[in-house]
Amino acid sequence: MLQKITVIGAGNVGATCAQRAAEKELADVVLVDVVEGMPQGKGLDLCEASPVEKHDALITGTNDYDATADSDIIIVTAGIARKPGMSRDDLIKTNAGIVNTVCKEAAKRSPKAVMIIVSNPLDAMCHVALKASGFPSERVIGMAGVLDSARFRFFIAEALNVSVENTHAFVLGGHGDTMVPLPRFSTVSGIPITELLPADKIAAMCQRTAQGGAEIVSLLKTGSAYYAPASSAVEMAEAILKDKKKILPCAVYLNGQYGYNDLYIGVPVKLGVGGAEQVIEIKLTADEKAALDKSADAVRGLVKLLGELGY
Incomplete structure (x- = not known):
C-alpha cells in the first residue's frame, strides 16, 4: 500500500488499532513494542487473518523504530493501563517517560507524520509528545473526544431505542472526570436530545459518559477499554489520510480559542491531511463555559506536574 501507519504499543489498544486500520485498508501498519516477539506475533496473526477478512494491508511487528520510517500517521498507545481504583492522573509519572x-x-524517522496520542492521562501526554517530537502543534493530536462522544452516542441510542447511526454527540474538555458533555449539541437525526429525554435522564447519561472508562476498568478488573479507543483513533487516522475535512472532537493545542492558551483540551476540530486544520469555536452558555474552565484547570494541574517532573 502507498501509505503507512505506525502503532506504538502492541497491547490491547495498539493491536486493535492495527486490526481496525488494516481491515479498513487504510495503510500498511508497523506495530512496535519493547517486548520481544509480541508485536511480531500479533502482526503475523493479523496477516494470517487477511485472506479471511479480504484485505491486502501488511502488518509488520518490530522491536525497533527503523521499520517505521516515513510513516504518514503515528498512533501512540504505549504505557501502562489503568487498574481498578487508579485514575488516569495516577499514570502520569510512568507514562510521561514512556511517551517521551x-x-x-x-519523530526522527517520520518527520512529516501526524501523531495521534492515545496514552493516558491523554491531555498531559499530548504536551509530552509535542515537546518530544518537535512537531508543529497541528500535527500532534489527542484521541479523547471521539471516544467520549461515542460512549455518549451509545447511551443516547440505548435510552431511545434508536440506531447509533442516528445519534450525534459532543463532549468537550479534558479526557477525565471533568469532561463536558453538551446535551444541547447532541442530537438524534437532528433533534436535540433535550427535546427527547427528561433532564434527570440526560444528567445520568452525562455522568456515565464521564465515568465511561472507569466503568469498564471496574468490570474488567485487570485492564482498561480497548475496542472503542482503538476505533476512535483509527477514525481520526482515516480522516487525516483521506483528507476528509471531518469535524471531530479532539484534544488540540489551543492558542486563544475558547479563551485558553498553550493548553491541550478537547474541542471540535476539522481533521485533514495537515492534521488539526481548524478549531471550530461554538458559543457556550455560562454554565457550559464554567464546566469547561474547571476541566481546563484540571489539565493545567497535570501540565504543572509534568514541569515538576522535567517534561
Missing part, C-alpha cells in the same frame, strides 16, 4: 522516549524515536 517513543515520540522522540518515531
Whole structure:
C-alpha cells in the first residue's frame, strides 16, 4: 500500500488499532513494542487473518523504530493501563517517560507524520509528545473526544431505542472526570436530545459518559477499554489520510480559542491531511463555559506536574 501507519504499543489498544486500520485498508501498519516477539506475533496473526477478512494491508511487528520510517500517521498507545481504583492522573509519572522516549524515536524517522496520542492521562501526554517530537502543534493530536462522544452516542441510542447511526454527540474538555458533555449539541437525526429525554435522564447519561472508562476498568478488573479507543483513533487516522475535512472532537493545542492558551483540551476540530486544520469555536452558555474552565484547570494541574517532573 502507498501509505503507512505506525502503532506504538502492541497491547490491547495498539493491536486493535492495527486490526481496525488494516481491515479498513487504510495503510500498511508497523506495530512496535519493547517486548520481544509480541508485536511480531500479533502482526503475523493479523496477516494470517487477511485472506479471511479480504484485505491486502501488511502488518509488520518490530522491536525497533527503523521499520517505521516515513510513516504518514503515528498512533501512540504505549504505557501502562489503568487498574481498578487508579485514575488516569495516577499514570502520569510512568507514562510521561514512556511517551517521551517513543515520540522522540518515531519523530526522527517520520518527520512529516501526524501523531495521534492515545496514552493516558491523554491531555498531559499530548504536551509530552509535542515537546518530544518537535512537531508543529497541528500535527500532534489527542484521541479523547471521539471516544467520549461515542460512549455518549451509545447511551443516547440505548435510552431511545434508536440506531447509533442516528445519534450525534459532543463532549468537550479534558479526557477525565471533568469532561463536558453538551446535551444541547447532541442530537438524534437532528433533534436535540433535550427535546427527547427528561433532564434527570440526560444528567445520568452525562455522568456515565464521564465515568465511561472507569466503568469498564471496574468490570474488567485487570485492564482498561480497548475496542472503542482503538476505533476512535483509527477514525481520526482515516480522516487525516483521506483528507476528509471531518469535524471531530479532539484534544488540540489551543492558542486563544475558547479563551485558553498553550493548553491541550478537547474541542471540535476539522481533521485533514495537515492534521488539526481548524478549531471550530461554538458559543457556550455560562454554565457550559464554567464546566469547561474547571476541566481546563484540571489539565493545567497535570501540565504543572509534568514541569515538576522535567517534561
